[in-house]
Amino acid sequence: MTSSPIYTVAVRALCEFTAKHGDLDLRFTPSPSAQEGMAGHALVASRRPEGYETEVSLEGHYKSLVVRGRADGYDPALNLLEEVKTFRGDLHNMAENRRTLHWAQLKIYGWLLCQQKGLDAINLSLVYFDVASLQETPITECIDALSLRHFFELHCERFLAWAEQELAHRLARDVALTDLKFPHPAFRAGQRELAEAVYKASHAGVCLLAQATTGIGKTIGTVFPLLKSMPKQRQDKLFFLAAKTPGRQLALEALGLLQQASALPLRALELVSREKSCEHPDKACHGDSCPLARGFYDRLPAARSAAVLHAQSGSILDKFRLRELALAHQVCPYYLSQELVRWSDVVVGDYNYYFDSSAMLFTMSQLWQWRVSVLVDEAHNLLERGRKMYSASMDQSVLRALHATAPKAVKKVLERLDKSLSELHKTQVAVWQVYPEIPIDFLKTLQLALSNITDFMLANPTRMDGALQDFYFEALHFSRMADAFGPHSLFDISLLDKPDQPLALAQGCAVLNIRNILPAPFLAPRFLLARTVTLFSATLSPRIFYRTTLGLPDDSAWIDVNSPFTAAQLKVAAVSNISTRFQHRDASLERIADLMARQYQTEPGNYLAFTSSYDYLEKLEKLFKQRYPFISCWSQTRQMDEAGRDQFLARFSAQSQGIGFAVLGGAFAEGVDLPGRRLIGAFIATLGMPQVNAINEEMKNRLASYMNQSGQATHSILAYNYTYLYPGLQKVVQAAGRVIRTPSDMGVIYLMDDRFNKAEVRALLPAWWKVERLHAP
Secondary structure, eight states: OOOOOOEEEEHHHHHHHHTOOSOOOOSSOOOOOHHHHHHHHHHHHHTSOTTOEEEEEEEEEETTEEEEEEEEEEETTTTEEEEEEEEOSOGGGSOHHHHHHHHHHHHHHHHHHHHHHTOSEEEEEEEEEETTTOOEEEEEEEEEHHHHHHHHHHHHHHHHHHHHHHHHHHHHHHHHHHTOOOSSSSOOTTHHHHHHHHHHHHHHTOOEEEEOOTTSOHHHHHHHHHHHHTTTTTOOEEEEEESSHHHHHHHHHHHHHHHHHHTOOOOEEEOOOHHHHOSOTTSOSSTTTOTTTTTHHHHHHHHHHHHHHHHHTTOOBOHHHHHHHHHHTTOOHHHHHHHHHTTOSEEEEETHHHHSTTOHHHHHHHHHTOOEEEEETTGGGHHHHHHHHTOEEEEHHHHHHHHHHSOHHHHHHHHHHHHHHHHHHTTOOSSEEEESSOOHHHHHHHHHHHHHHHHHHHHOTTOOOHHHHHHHHHHHHHHHHHHTOSTTEEEEEEEOOOTTSOHHHHTTOEEEEEEESOOHHHHHHHHHHSSEEEEEESOOOSHHHHHHHHTOOTTOEEEEOOOSOOGGGEEEEEETTOOOSGGGHHHHHHHHHHHHHHHHHHSOSEEEEEESSHHHHHHHHHHHHHHOTTSOEEEOOTTOOHHHHHHHHHTOOSSOOEEEEEETTSTTSSSOOOOGGGOOEEEEOSOOOOOOSHHHHHHHHHHHHHHHHTTOTTHHHHHHIIIIIHHHHHHHHHHHTTTOOSTTOOEEEEEESGGGGSHHHHTTSOTTOOEEEEOOO
16 A cells, blocks of 8 residues: 655745735845845844754644754743844835745744643744844734644645645656656767766766757757656756857757657746846835736735646746736736746756846755756856856946935945045056955945945835945955955056036046956855756867866766767868967958958858958958958948847858858857858857956966966966966867757868967867868968
8 A cells, every 4th residue: 555645845935826915026225135134033042042953843634745944042940932033124024925925934843842742731932133224123922822722723724735746746757757758859969978867967066067069959858867867866957057048948949849849847947037028117115006916916826826736737937928927917027926936847948047146946956855957058158157157246337326316315425435535546557457365344344334225225125226236245245355365366447538418427437346356256156055066068179277267066967968060961170270369450450351351252142251350341341341342341330239149040051151250169150050051151260268358367377376376387377378378279179069960060160370280279169170271372
């Protein structure tokens, strides 16, 4: 006889499901940070008498439910159970539905303790702790055990049907995933090798760096094995993280293909940013302003059920379907998607949802102790994105513009902050200068400003002041990055001259920057939390570069998938008598233009020409048109919008002929699919290396120092390669990857710089290329 399945739920999760009601209310109420919350709980516990019990583990059963949690503290002498909630600001402004939620948690803890100790009644105290004043506000009530039992069973009963549905879904999902078949008749060349490596990494519980050339089907080749491994590894969720929208779209298409082929009962959800999913951007996120926030939690159960039913039927909850469902139930699409993360099997979103400092998926995985697997699409982008996530800036001209319109209550503190900022650079002569540390006096003034603005905004929660809020959150991020400042970052000051602003605002202004150069210390905990992380891209060489800069564990696996393409498909020529170094660029233009024209005349078709900058592009295009007006040309422009990008790509048809000029590292250098005759060649007139300037040189020096401390003997050479060579060649290989997209494609690539003939550069090019040295006429 088999026992019925058991569903385990945390007290907090149970109450959030059953006890929330009323409006969605996101008026300015800054919650204490995780560190402030832990410190607050510790301080409250330290004030309690001897014999006080902390972190009391409790468990109870109701039908097929197991309810578990940890109560904050219990005083046996007073028979007093406490739940501590940290907050900031005026307690009277706390929304009533939040208080109701807090009481529900405490009452359930109360019943579990009564049951555990055989108590007839218990004193319950909800202790609100103000992290600013360090004052406690206890709200205490004595409740009999029978009443608490009824309360517990009522909330369990509300959750029971959902829990049974979730148990049935998980069982059906795992059975289907165990039997999951690859959706195509056969694997492409290299695809099986990739899939097996991903599956083995998941089984071993390690991270994997997977380098695989474009065209083998990396998305389906990584999603399939991770879904297949979920039942055996008891994984709760798969997160597919992309750098750009096309990556998300490919993931959704792969999931749709798998669901269609195998009738998978798989819940797949697409996350979209708040800015792109907000229906009422002119309204504040609370019930008195936005109709979709009013009564949100009252309408959420029906919307949640409808969304899950839709997903269960094999349809993906992409942004379009999610919006349709949300509006049908009159709830906010963005916050509905956040709720549905908890009930989804696969979540597709941007990098920042897991890797950012306040990443939602990472935080939820920690909170609910999910076993997750993570896929990082086009992972070569994660280094630069990671640097941006953990960098911060403060623009003095923005501060002065804010002061001009700021409420009277914060004007003085903004003046003090402006004065303190000016003190930092009053003796600075150079336009840009790096400093060894961030002065403590400035940080104290910044904290005072943040505290004052916080108090003002708490006292005026309905006030709409976008400029003040924007500055507040930027300054708050700057403060947090300052707290985490170390050898992995630079602090520098740039002097500004802004002619477009009034003299009073622009004169004597500067921008403070905390630039992260090595995101490894911040990203490493994200890799460790997951059961497995697979980072895949066509350009992840050398692996030590990505493992070191991203903070991957030492036991991370590596695979370089054999290319399905052959050297016969792609002619690669490295031109030995052209230099695209900055001082040689003008002299290189004629030879580059003539070489492009000669190739075009030999084999007319569509080509892409990549340069290192817009300035270089414009000069080359102008000269090329003068010398070869009969060849059709079109070019990428500065600040090109989406419509312009679409028009640029539309010129590459199977019947068209011409040359598109683009910037290396830009919108057309990766993530663009132009198979067959749509693109037959590329001219790459650059090594793609970042510009040699004061900032990059300082980054190189800081990396050298960091590597020296790590005991790496060749730290100077490595630092140069990490700063310049590796990022540059990665862009080159990505751009070249636009040419050969399918096993039947044929094409040509011209690498137009003499440095491509150096051994250390050749070693970073794809192994399947056969590079010929060419001397241009």
